[in-house]
Ligand SMILES: Cc1cc2nc3c(=O)[nH]c(=O)nc-3n(C[C@H](O)[C@H](O)[C@H](O)COP(=O)(O)OP(=O)(O)OC[C@H]3O[C@@H](n4cnc5c(N)ncnc54)[C@H](O)[C@@H]3O)c2cc1C
């Protein structure tokens with residue numbers, strides 16, 4: 001019998017208030033720069049692909065009166081991570097998707113997507129989105145992936161979480177208020 | 188006196204195998220009664236807030252989560268579960284196993300509902316037999332809730348309740364309107380084992396972060412944070428982690444068990460001798476161990492009578508709520524409310540059992556339930572509005588027990604110790620499908636009656652749309668008074684081997700729609716007390 005196999009449990013810790021306990025619990029070590037931050041280094045997207053994805057994402061979630069958009073949130077960093085860790089098949093979909101956008105841009109305007117004005121870029125996105133839910137062309141299939149990952153990157157970003165959602169859920173609270181609106185409670 | 192060295196005591200009073208809900212409370216109850224207990228656990232120790240339950244920002248977590256093969260930046264103890272440890276046969280069965288000190292108590296959602304007097308009508312024991320253990324369990328675990336006065340989901344010893352969110356109130360409104368037209372159902376707030384008030388265990392209070400799949404501070408009850416430390420403090424408990432039982436040792440005539448063989452973390456085989464054995468391996472592994480050891484099965488019922496919960500999801504959006512600002516909807520996890528009371532008074536003619544519906548709501552960036560069509564500013568607006576105004580309804584119904592649902596051994600596939608894996612057989616019956624259809628129709632009706640619109644529904648049900656709850660299996664060593672038709676008696680004691688007991692949910696002979704754990708804890712506590720009494724009276728030798 002190995003003594004190492006035995007496990008002794010430390011007696012329960014004294015009562016901690018909610019916030020205190022959270023502050024005390026150990027955080028895993030972290031290393032930045034994280035996606036969304038200055039200094040983030042691209043892992044998968046090329047320097048030619050990056051501005052294309054950045055703009056496509058920003059057309060899907062633009063800055064408006066509600067909040068900054070995907071460009072400000074650097075959603076392109078998040079998409080870079082999703083693609084990098086997504087494995088070869090997913091990576092190919094991103095690569096082929098950007099290539100399809102470039103082909104369409106050349107066909108319509110004879111130049112690269114990044115050099116088009118925003119209105120022309122938005123017109124291409126309109127085509128990509130035209131059969132949402134029932135995609136047929138390469139552009140339409142790419143739109144589904146692009147839109148999902150743009151939303152994911154945005155909701156996981158500091159800009160998305162703070163400015164758009166106004167999220168306070170990861171701040172420890174002493175109380176959960178719940179619905180306190182009498183009008184919601186009337187039958 | 189401390190007894191943390193197995194060598195110091197050659198023969199334990201009791202060996203418990205498995206440290207989940209059943210094993211943890213059994214260890215607590217037995218050591219409190221003065222017995223010397225060894226608790227064997229196949230997994231190791233996982234620490235809250237260190238091995239799971241990090242409160243990092245999503246952008247800080249994302250890369251390490253993606254690198255580990257996950258897509259969500261929120262981690263949970265459940266991520267560490269076993270994969271590929273069983274063989275599924277039929278309609279996509281699955282089985283959850285978290286191999287760790289505390290088992291799945293580390294990742295459970297905390298819902299703690301009493302079974303009611305109506306549920307026990309089909310059991311060999313009554314509600315009154317279990318009621319005192321429910322009260323003890325609720326106090327010991329720290330269950331919160333409101334007093335609802337429902338006859339078949341009785342109130343308990345609750346600490347202060349946690350309210351519902353706005354969209355859940357809309358569902359309640361729908362239910363109340365339908366009740367006025369004669370529908371029989373109830374809509375109440377959830378009851379969960381998370382600390383709202385100071386508690387003798389010393390666990391910290393809940394801070395409403397909603398990441399309860401692995402509570403970062405141990406505010407949620409687990410076997411590892413409450414009963415096992417308390418049992419250790421008696422000095423009568425020895426815990427062996429990374430110790431997987433591989434064989435049950437018996438007397439030559441097979442009438443009694445004498446101990447177990449287990450493999451330690453180095454792969455060496457060790458023996459541990461005990462006067463009585465409690466199996467708390469869970470409702471799939473406990474019958475597997477009995478089958479592997481050809482034990483306690485004169486009835487032929489080991490592995491039979493398998494049932495679980497299953498369901499479908501329906502989601503609604505309430506236009507009344509789309510303008511709300513929703514800075515913090517996390518609470519104690521998604522489900523703050525429950526549709527219940529269905530078919531309690533008058534059973535359905537279409538199906539034997541019944542269902543409840545766990546309901547939740549809120550704007551939770553990790554859990555966007557609605558992705559509207561389109562793009563641009565209009566899309567951005569509707570993502571916020573639809574998610575701030577959504578309510579989700581998750582049916583939890585009881586599968587009808589049938590000869591096509593059972594557990595047996597897989598003679599082809601072996602585990603890492605060379606022993607046959609378990610096979611889980613699941614085939615939905617027409618009755619199961621009819622129940623799910625009833626639930627879908629009802630959820631849609633409630634959403635509409637509450638003033639909402641249905642945004643996601645499975646619609647017409649067939650077996651391919653049903654989702655099994657692979658953590659709620661029960662029934663595989665059912666209790667009964669007749670040794671010919673049941674595996675254990677009403678004390679959880681094997682009919683065949685008198686010093687062998689089962690302390691987990693596999694003993695449930697019937698299954699209501701309610702979550703299993705509170706009853707698992709109450710019954711295991713009761714079993715442990717009966718065991719101790721019998722041992723003291725010399726009835727187990
Ligand atoms: C995500 C999630 C949410 C849930 N939410 C709820 C809820 O809200 N309410 C509710 O009532 N239930 C809930 N459950 C279900 C509940 O967790 C299970 O029903 C419960 O854990 C079963 O308890 P148990 O002790 O039988 O088994 P387990 O918790 O599985 O514990 C069994 C232990 O035995 C060990 N073991 C098995 N075989 C051996 C062996 N040969 N040797 C040594 N050790 C062994 C295992 O490693 C494990 O630690 C949830 C489960 C999950 C995963």
Ligand code: SF4
Pocket residue numbers: 381382392393394395396397398399400401402403404405406407518519520
């Ligand atoms: S909401 Fe409460 S119980 Fe759930 S993880 Fe947070 S602190 Fe723990």
